[in-house]
Amino acid sequence: xxxxxxxxxxxxxxxxxxxxxxxxxxxxxxxxxxxxxxxxxxxxxxxxxxxxxxxxxxxxxxxxxxxxxxxxxxxxxxxxxxxxxxxxxxxxxxxxxxxxxxxxxxxxxxxxxxxxxxxxxxxxxxxxxxxxxxxxxxxxxxxxxxxxxxxxxxxxxxxxxxxxxxxxxxxxxxxxxxxxxxxxxxxxxxxxxxxxxx
Amino acid sequence: xxxxxxxxxxxxxxxxxxxxxxxxxxxxxxxxxxxxxxxxxxxxxxxxxxxxxxxxxxxxxxxxxxxxxxxxxxxxxxxxxxxxxxxxxxxxxxxxxxxxxxxxxxxxxxxxxxxxxxxxxxxxxxxxxxxxxxxxxxxxxxxxxxxxxxxxxxxxxxxxxxxxxxxxxxxxxxxxxxxxxxxxxxxxxxxxxxxxxx
Numbered sequence: 001x002x003x004x005x006x007x008x009x010x011x012x013x014x015x016x017x018x019x020x021x022x023x024x025x026x027x028x029x030x031x032x033x034x035x036x037x038x039x040x041x042x043x044x045x046x047x048x049x050x051x052x053x054x055x056x057x058x059x060x061x062x063x064x065x066x067x068x069x070x071x072x073x074x075x076x077x078x079x080x081x082x083x084x085x086x087x088x089x090x091x092x093x094x095x096x097x098x099x100x101x102x103x104x105x106x107x108x109x110x111x112x113x114x115x116x117x118x119x120x121x122x123x124x125x126x127x128x129x130x131x132x133x134x135x136x137x138x139x140x141x142x143x144x145x146x147x148x149x150x151x152x153x154x155x156x157x158x159x160x161x162x163x164x165x166x167x168x169x170x171x172x173x174x175x176x177x178x179x180x181x182x183x184x185x186x187x188x189x190x191x192x193x194x195x196x197x198x
Numbered sequence: 199x200x201x202x203x204x205x206x207x208x209x210x211x212x213x214x215x216x217x218x219x220x221x222x223x224x225x226x227x228x229x230x231x232x233x234x235x236x237x238x239x240x241x242x243x244x245x246x247x248x249x250x251x252x253x254x255x256x257x258x259x260x261x262x263x264x265x266x267x268x269x270x271x272x273x274x275x276x277x278x279x280x281x282x283x284x285x286x287x288x289x290x291x292x293x294x295x296x297x298x299x300x301x302x303x304x305x306x307x308x309x310x311x312x313x314x315x316x317x318x319x320x321x322x323x324x325x326x327x328x329x330x331x332x333x334x335x336x337x338x339x340x341x342x343x344x345x346x347x348x349x350x351x352x353x354x355x356x357x358x359x360x361x362x363x364x365x366x367x368x369x370x371x372x373x374x375x376x377x378x379x380x381x382x383x384x385x386x387x388x389x390x391x392x393x394x395x396x
Contacts (some may be wrong), residue, residue: 005243005246005250005251006247006261006262007249009243009246012239015232015236017221017224017225017228018221019217019225023215023217025286025289027214027215027217029260031247032285034213035248038210038214039248040248042207042244043248045203045206045207046237046240046241047228049204049229050237053203062204062227063202064202086228088223169309174297
């Protein structure tokens with residue numbers, strides 16, 4: 001029978017995204033079985049992260065150094081700023097290795113439903129950062145959702161008077177995507193933004 | 199960009215059952231965001247479990263006391279022993295509150311494919327435990343899989359000379375199950391084991 005410390009650990013693990021009560025129980029049993037190989041290193045690693053990792057005061061990324069290693073990296077182009085909803089999106093873009101500028105993490109999207117207003121996101125900070133000069137292009141890399149696009153419109157409006165060039169990610173076929181699996185919205189966007197075949 | 203301690207934590211979390219690299223990344227970001235509410239309590243809880251929880255030398259259950267609280271509980275019927283593959287199965291039976299005897303965790307199932315032989319499971323220990331006397335019935339609560347049933351046959355054979363009564367869980371319709379969603383094997387088993395309507 002699961003006694004108190006095991007129950008407590010199960011409840012905490014069940015709070016993580018992607019884990020429910022059932023998978024949390026399986027995770028606890030797995031941790032007990034692999035005490036030396038997983039449980040003890042996990043405790044150590046969590047402690048390291050809790051102590052060392054902080055939010056970058058400039059862009060909002062998580063890192064062990066402050067400002068973060070991206071904001072510090074002088075090889076990166078500081079004239080291009082990529083605005084993302086979340087650190088997860090920043091990491092996804094970094095994995096693609098397609099962007100070599102700086103980032104700005106908003107911390108979410110505007111949402112009337114969830115009561116998230118402009119003041120709840122780092123929009124003022126973004127406007128201040130762009131107004132300070134040195135930035136020529138702001139890429140709004142926000143999700144192609146209603147909330148993402150609402151936020152993009154709002155941010156673009158707020159940045160309009162800075163005179164900086166504002167762009168957004170292209171919509172279209174995902175690489176490897178088949179037409180008959182795509183939704184109408186994506187197909188329409190891909191058709192409208194069609195390009196000359198090379 | 200994810201720097202070394204974050205990568206390390208992501209890799210460790212990705213080793214847990216039910217989490218892959220993608221969900222582990224989401225879990226790490228969630229932990230960072232909910233540092234006080236989840237990350238710090240999780241470190242504490244993992245440490246408690248690592249220090250306090252041990253495997254019961256009698257039945258193989260995990261508990262903070264040794265022998266475990268089930269083996270200690272004098273209200274439980276020590277003449278009935280329920281043999282399970284794993285502690286997860288023991289916990290599932292406990293949640294059902296349908297069994298009030300003692301347990302014996304084998305630690306897995308026989309599997310030619312995975313090279314798991316009788317010596318790798320706690321079968322000798324089970325035979326010794328039953329031979330010591332005092333047990334009248336052994337319930338083989340093993341999975342209705344090829345490996346589970348192979349193991350059940352083997353264990354039943356090993357226990358035959360002890361003269362104890364050996365039973366297994368009934369096969370049939372799961373409660374709430376609809377006939378046309380059931381596999382043929384279960385339907386056949388349910389038909390063969392049909393009982394008088396009350």
